[in-house]
Amino acid sequence: MDRDQANYLFNVMRLAVGDAVALFNGRDGEWRAEVAAANKRTGVLTCVGQSAEQADPPDLWLIFAPIKKARTDFIVEKATEMGARRILPVQTDFTNSERVRVDRLQAHCVEAAEQCGGTFVPEVAEPVRLDALLADWPEGRHLMFCDEALVGGSSGLPDQRGPWAILIGPEGGFSETERARLRGLPFAHPVALGPRVLRADTAAVAAMALWQDRLGDWG
Amino acid sequence: MDRDQANYLFNVMRLAVGDAVALFNGRDGEWRAEVAAANKRTGVLTCVGQSAEQADPPDLWLIFAPIKKARTDFIVEKATEMGARRILPVQTDFTNSERVRVDRLQAHCVEAAEQCGGTFVPEVAEPVRLDALLADWPEGRHLMFCDEALVGGSSGLPDQRGPWAILIGPEGGFSETERARLRGLPFAHPVALGPRVLRADTAAVAAMALWQDRLGDWG
Structure with missing residues (x-):
């Protein structure tokens, strides 16, 4: 040790x-x-x-724009508990945060798994730009695009199994360029998270709960 | 002012x-x-x-056993964003926390509503004992009993509209006495939140997301 x-x-x-x-x-x-x-x-x-026995979560990625340190730590802890397999910090047009320390976030995942008696630790990826991630998107993976501009509508998550990723924007939301691009991608599904505006950390937990309940291992 | x-x-x-x-x-x-x-x-x-216009959330209460200060603050903030109408701190057999300051929690709700552009502020009730709350339960209100002993099963939330409350236990879970009592109550519905153990603050957000999606104003 x-x-x-x-x-x-x-x-x-x-x-x-x-x-x-x-x-x-x-x-x-x-x-x-x-x-x-x-x-x-x-x-x-x-x-x-x-x-x-080893218990792995479903093939779900959580992609998020880092926010303030305490709330970023929170998102990473919650992603571990809620059963994300991979955590990907992304730089968006409106991301405004300190540098992400991947080793520190990875250590948070280990702590969260220890705390909850889990046997799986999600991998925290090196930060990348959102446009680069989308340009190199893996074939067959659906994207749940949590669009804060959709506040009010129904949730819109399609009943499609397979690998998924959840995308949560920064506190300032996505730029118009990003939103237009995301809406044009065949693998991206814009999803509303109810009629109230949610902070990014709340949206991350709520979106993972919705996904696990509808398409993951909570059903 | x-x-x-x-x-x-x-x-x-x-x-x-x-x-x-x-x-x-x-x-x-x-x-x-x-x-x-x-x-x-x-x-x-x-x-x-x-x-x-004024926008009130559905008739949902969040009942929770106070935990550490930062996580209690978090639960209250998230309950405001997720659309709880009333927040009730309860003393359970295994509750282990400092005294709850209702005025401080109420101020957190106001801040959370301001932050998210909400027009509704949930009321934070004075703390009561769980057994007293259950003994004086309002007629016609369903209770979503988030039972951490049910880890692994399906969610079990029945499709019944009307007033509801969500009950989240403390970090140590419910006592056997509490669990037996809750299971015997006709208005209480034991619900599992997936196969992984969740911390109390995670469980609160996840349970509200599930409820709002299935029975609340997210559908």
């Missing part, structure tokens, strides 16, 4: 040789383990037996 | 006589107004004309 993990287990949690730990690596489910050796900088855990 | 409002408009935002402000009181829609008089402690705004 690495130094941070050893510090957490042996200094913060004060575990000693023989104590039990639940382990997961994001691929092989959850395992019961025992502390075999412990010191300040590292340690050894021995797997005793599997306690849960 | 009160001192805080005058301070915000005239000292923070630096508005002067003749400047435009959007006003709402939670009952009469949104109004264009102009600053008629401004000083440090108070001021006068004159309504010029209505800019939006």
Whole structure:
């Protein structure tokens, strides 16, 4: 284990040789383990037996424009709980945020999975420009385009299975250029999220709930 | 206007006589107004004309067990955006939190409505014990009981219109006594929120999204 993990287990949690730990690596489910050796900088855990099968979420990506730090952290935590497989920060015309630190967001995903007893950790991708992402869009993946200009209409999510992505705009919304482009893409489905304006972090959780309920693994 | 409002408009935002402000009181829609008089402690705004009709959310209550301060604030903000009409903090067997300050939570609702251009502010009720609330339950109101023990099943929300309430438990979940009681109540519908364990704040947003989509004003 690495130094941070050893510090957490042996200094913060004060575990000693023989104590039990639940382990997961994001691929092989959850395992019961025992502390075999412990010191300040590292340690050894021995797997005793599997306690849960690996449980992967559906093939759903969450694409979002980073906002203020606390709310970006929140989106990443919620995407892990709500079952996104991949998290993609994108730069849009109106994105206005500090630089995204992918390693920090990735660590948040691990914490969220630990907190909720999950066995899967979504991958946080390097930030890209939205237009570049759309130009290189993977064949067969649907896009749920949460268009804040559609406030008021019905939700509009089509009943099509398969890989999907959810796109949430920044606090300032999408530019007219972006909106026109998104509306012209055959794989993009504009979706309204009710009659009230939602903040970007609220929209992310609400859109994932809607998708999981209608097309994902909540049904 | 009160001192805080005058301070915000005239000292923070630096508005002067003749400047435009959007006003709402939670009952009469949104109004264009102009600053008629401004000083440090108070001021006068004159309504010029209505800019939006009053828009009330469906008759949905959000009942939740207060958690850590930041996450409680978050739940209240999100309940305003997602369209809850009333927010009821409850004390459950496993609730473990600081005292709830209703005035502070109510102020958060006002801020959330301002932020999102809403015209309605949910009422935050005084905290009560869950068993007392259930004993005095209003006739005809359905209860969506988000039971964290149901993780994995289908959502189970029946297609019944009318007044509803959503109940979200504390981080430690409901006690066996509470769960047994809730399962025996004719107005309570146990609902699962997917196969992953959700934190209380995530569950609140996800449950409101599900409800608004299936039974509320998102359809």
